[in-house]
Amino acid sequence: MFTKYGYSTMSVVFLLCFVLLVASFFLNSLPVRIALITLAVFLVIFTLNFFRDPERVTPDKANVVISPADGTVLFVKEVVDEKFIQGKAKQLSIFMSPLNVHVNRIPISGTVDYVQYHKGKYLVAYDDKASEENERNEIGIMGATGKVLFTQIAGYVARRIVSELKVGDTVTVGKRFGMIKFGSRVDVIVPDSFTTTLKKGDNVFAGETIVFESPSGLK
Numbered sequence: 001m002f003t004k005y006g007y008s009t010m011s012v013v014f015l016l017c018f019v020l021l022v023a024s025f026f027l028n029s030l031p032v033r034i035a036l037i038t039l040a041v042f043l044v045i046f047t048l049n050f051f052r053d054p055e056r057v058t059p060d061k062a063n064v065v066i067s068p069a070d071g072t073v074l075f076v077k078e079v080v081d082e083k084f085i086q087g088k089a090k091q092l093s094i095f096m097s098p099l100n101v102h103v104n105r106i107p108i109s110g111t112v113d114y115v116q117y118h119k120g121k122y123l124v125a126y127d128d129k130a131s132e133e134n135e136r137n138e139i140g141i142m143g144a145t146g147k148v149l150f151t152q153i154a155g156y157v158a159r160r161i162v163s164e165l166k167v168g169d170t171v172t173v174g175k176r177f178g179m180i181k182f183g184s185r186v187d188v189i190v191p192d193s194f195t196t197t198l199k200k201g202d203n204v205f206a207g208e209t210i211v212f213e214s215p216s217g218l219k
Helices: 004-024 030-050
Strands: 064-066 071-081 087-096 103-105 110-118 136-143 146-154 160-163 176-181 184-191 210-213
Touching (some): 071 184, 087 210, 110 146, 136 160, 146 160, 176 184, 184 210
Antiparallel strands (some): 064 210, 071 087, 087 184, 110 136, 136 146, 160 176
16 A cells, blocks of 8 residues: 555656666667666655555554554654643654655644744755744644644755644544655654653554553643
């Protein structure tokens, strides 16, 4: 299964690969012909792998925040967020390599209360400054157990953030909402009362991995 967010890119890549294959048959140089065919095959395999969209089973558990992205935990730290959480908070950052599934999913059920897109730089995604200086899309959801702010961040390679969400949308945990094309990062920020057992280097999966757990009741 492949994500609908990649159809346009896949079409362009496949057309390019078709041109490369056709061109290779008109060349007399065997090494060049092999190089073009190899490049075309590589691009097809890479593109199909990048835009894959496997089904996920979201935990049926209250008071949890589910990972919005596949990847590796860069760090977990205490922060102060004035944009949406409005106070002391915890931040967990996820690095998404080009080999990860890049479809993003909703971390909690609730209502989208905040969306803010920022143009910016393209620092490497694991740079701590990327969360404030890179191109990014911030999304805040008010759920039954509190607020969750998560940010799609374009990395050094990524140049395209895709999101279907807008203020006022009612969303369900685990559902697809967008992606970041070709390497990126996602930050998840929750109130300080939330807890996590994850640490740097842990692998997480969108729609499946619990990244935070909250106390009962609205915070």
